[in-house]
Amino acid sequence: MASAPEGYYDIVIVGAGPVGLMLSTSLARWGYKIKHIDNRPEPTPTGRADGIQPRSLDLLRNMGLKQPLMKFKPAKVYEVAFWDPPKNKDGIIRTGTWASCPDFIDARYPFTALIHQGRIETVFIDDLRENGVEIQRPWTIKGFTSDAKSNSEYPVEVRLEHVDGLARETVRAKYLFGGEGARSFIREQLGIAVRHKDPIEHVWGVMDGVVKTDFPDIKMKCTIHSHHGSIMIIPREDNMVRLYIQIASSSEPDWNPRKTATAEEVQASAKKILQPYSIEWESVVWYSVYPIGQGISDRYTLDNRVFLGGDACHTHSPKAGQGMNTAFLDAVNLAWKIHHVEQGFASRDILNTYEPERKEVAETLLSFDNKYAKLFSQRIPQAKEVEMASRTEDQSADDNEFVKTFKESCEFTSGYGVAYGPNVLNWSPSHPAKSTLIHPAGTKLRTGRLMINADVTRVVDANVIHLEHAVPFNGSFRILVFAGNPSKTQTALRDFARALERKTSFFTAYRRADEATVTHHEKHNPHSRLYTFCTIFASRRSDVEIVRDVPGVLARYRDHIYADDRWDRRVPSAKAAAHAKMGLDEERGGVVVIRPDGYVSLVTSLVEGTGTADALDEYFGAFSTKTLGDITAQL
């Protein structure tokens, strides 16, 4: 891949904001040749997007980028406070607080991390540099064509130019990605329209600064309504606080999308709103006024060669702090699909799943934004409702409309609620894979949803491991063999391992050409970059003996053999908590296939004979470039 001739790239990425950086960081790690440009002379110096949601923290952790980010000491939001005017009085009082990621969500990091976008960009830029990619700045895109007929390998031609016109380049690429933000040149050139779900537009003022105040919740995320207006407070790194204030709305009679306000005017408003509390600014680090409307791009791609993502595809109010998180997920969704096509694993058709999967998330985000805002503007929730909503166990609470919406919204904003519908990647009864072993009764894993978090013990070194982070974001499917009780599953496991090695299996079909020269230190991809295997026994660590218990090719993944022997508060009486959390039989186990981006592909039973391996062949065969499966066995 990296051996392409000069001027030829696997991908040209335009825009080095969150979506572009996540995409290029992922692809650079997997060895692709990247041209990445941005029209700004340097990374974001202050302000802009800043909220990293729980699920995004998981993703960053999985990429080894959470620690470098935490070095900057982001503020952590665990709770949100609501302030409203008291009855028949001036001023504001706290009417409630609640967890931003309540306990019913099994989040590894149940908080939002707040830090300015430039810091986040830096973490990616450093990682890119280690993989030999430098952002070319300040450069812009002047035009492009995409024509697979004239050049089937590098169908995209892209014209780039220094923003001052000092230099020009024309390059060819397999893909072009537009991550240029709301005013995307690439989207415009493609003639793709932006559809506005809610016609109401707003002008927002946003200010980052250091304040002195006696307002008690200045270090919490707050939504404040007063007789003098509304404001949102978000704590930040370095003693800073961010203020969002609505300056104008198209729902007002004197609506003017060009309406603006000075920093001093916003400060004066904030002072009035916060009364009886005082607030003074020691410094203002960033201040911006911008009009924003909800919008979704009609298409994310026209030809599966030129793609859009991030703000180029969806814009919405900054209040839910979803912009960057949605951008991240756009990027990882696209990255692994490109990877699997370019590796020759998957048919080019899987790229058709990018737009519907990500567009549906954007639509859910926008309608959630509306619905939630309305519910809040109607009435103040009662303390009892909040408590009901936060509880893990009480399902009857869902009858209350407010509680239901609250729960959905928490799940959604945390990132754990993202759900991809049935398609060739996310199994459902309409999937071509028809094995009756698929989706056994009892499983709590839902296809198209994230895997459930669980702790396990690694056998070789007794380290406690987050199973969901065991395999890094390496572009591979993760095949988790929950092996139950080894005395019960011994034969099934041996049969499964043996069937994997059949001539027409997905395992054999996509083995690495360089397998013989792979170092014995390779942990994740000794056989193929398509998959990584993990085997998890419902045993105590010291009772697992790899050489005895792990058959055939599975034993090669010695760093991914685990004991399911960690106690978990959510399933306190389970003998094997990870099995129990996934809803798999603690004796019989089961096999779970996870997409490279962490979403569940399918779950099957682990049975004696070839059935389990057959089910996996059926699944992968639905989108693989080769025909898979032992035909006789399927009859």
Added chain:
Amino acid sequence: MASAPEGYYDIVIVGAGPVGLMLSTSLARWGYKIKHIDNRPEPTPTGRADGIQPRSLDLLRNMGLKQPLMKFKPAKVYEVAFWDPPKNKDGIIRTGTWASCPDFIDARYPFTALIHQGRIETVFIDDLRENGVEIQRPWTIKGFTSDAKSNSEYPVEVRLEHVDGLARETVRAKYLFGGEGARSFIREQLGIAVRHKDPIEHVWGVMDGVVKTDFPDIKMKCTIHSHHGSIMIIPREDNMVRLYIQIASSSEPDWNPRKTATAEEVQASAKKILQPYSIEWESVVWYSVYPIGQGISDRYTLDNRVFLGGDACHTHSPKAGQGMNTAFLDAVNLAWKIHHVEQGFASRDILNTYEPERKEVAETLLSFDNKYAKLFSQRIPQAKEVEMASRTEDQSADDNEFVKTFKESCEFTSGYGVAYGPNVLNWSPSHPAKSTLIHPAGTKLRTGRLMINADVTRVVDANVIHLEHAVPFNGSFRILVFAGNPSKTQTALRDFARALERKTSFFTAYRRADEATVTHHEKHNPHSRLYTFCTIFASRRSDVEIVRDVPGVLARYRDHIYADDRWDRRVPSAKAAAHAKMGLDEERGGVVVIRPDGYVSLVTSLVEGTGTADALDEYFGAFSTKTLGDITAQL
């Protein structure tokens, strides 16, 4: 302090190994002027000390240095495996494994982190640089004098020289510290003898390298005995493994302390010992042979101006991985005492506690080393004994000598077992503070031992906080006001806060001269560098209202107001887990004074009236430079 004239320093530190670096890092953060030299041209490039024990991880975390260290991806040892020859057969078999920091120890990080000393040094050197201190290399000490009569402020004169004799300097300092390792020039010059507790000496070979092997426990810490000799295996960062092998012992008839072995000979031995498993080296990164005997320096200081620490004071077998950890604790023990003397808080006499506190730990280490080794050489422990030893609750297990020794040893090697005896800093019935409120019945905190770890919720931002890390290692006493149920303790808390402000209280006596100009962002030391206050309510976070519940000066520590509302597995039925873990009444609370290095000074009841504040005045008055306490109140 930093305004001393040229050539004058607060301290000259010789040696930039773990002890010297920890001392200078601590003092540099607190603003002292430091001359720090090392005779090596650069930090340790490979090998040497590498084991960071659980308690040291706590300390590094408390200093904000754990994350930079973890960036290097140290190996983590959670379990230790024992291998022995099978009965009447050749080869080796695993006879048991156990946790290196078992569950009965309430450790935050229940593992040992393994990484080569150079990485660790780098982390400190980077931190020092941020505080304006550069190690002067390669320089050595040529001589020194200490004479308080000729110069009471800077009594120590030190002559330094470039190792190649290229340059010379003579400087004056308040203190001189020798952290030069086992062959300490400063110790020799002082004429301090090293006493050998156990006359047996050993020659060790140690090898770091990358291997290929089918030995299943190569990623665990292993003690292997075979008919061909013994070996110890320790996993390392970057796929490395360390091998310790005993080359000679003075207990052997042909003992020769100069006996050596080549790397090839050690590898050949290892191959024999590991049979029937194979082992091949892909690379050897470090190899060293060194003779070592157990020894303790007779004195750690003669005049409380020139001090010794680390290997200059104690040498022992590398097997227990205690060298660097003991060095760290020598340094922090001394650092805060120098700080409190130099700040004018404490009488110079507290420096008398450095030697007995740290020397006793070294002696415990050495006798533990012997006792434990003997117990193991006698017989192989039974699986049942190991299980008994690992359990939290079963006290009867202590009757078994093996189990008792094992438990003690785990506690000791984890660092959680370090215990300082009664003295002016660690309260006991013989302490000058005689208040009957001290050491209330039920408390689980032991003076001279570490505070117990606990999670709490910070009130201002709802962040979950490790209480033991709430206050960084800032040189201050931590005064933890466990405030119980606010409806019950309201008056006691108000009385306590009021009594703190009395004219002759420790609180008032040592207020900062620059208090009026301290920024409102200051979290830890708004009033004084002597102390930081934390207030912990046995309430839910949302029920605490700082302005209503936290009286007087305590409210100024708004970033250290906590709610004890986190569930803890170790006290599952407690309403207020932190109170319960400390053994404090969940209704009535209590006040805990923690030394700057994390050890418990004393515990008192929280009562109405001035009693609680009086008890603290009595405690601090025992070593303060000013007379403390309201005489009338004490009558």
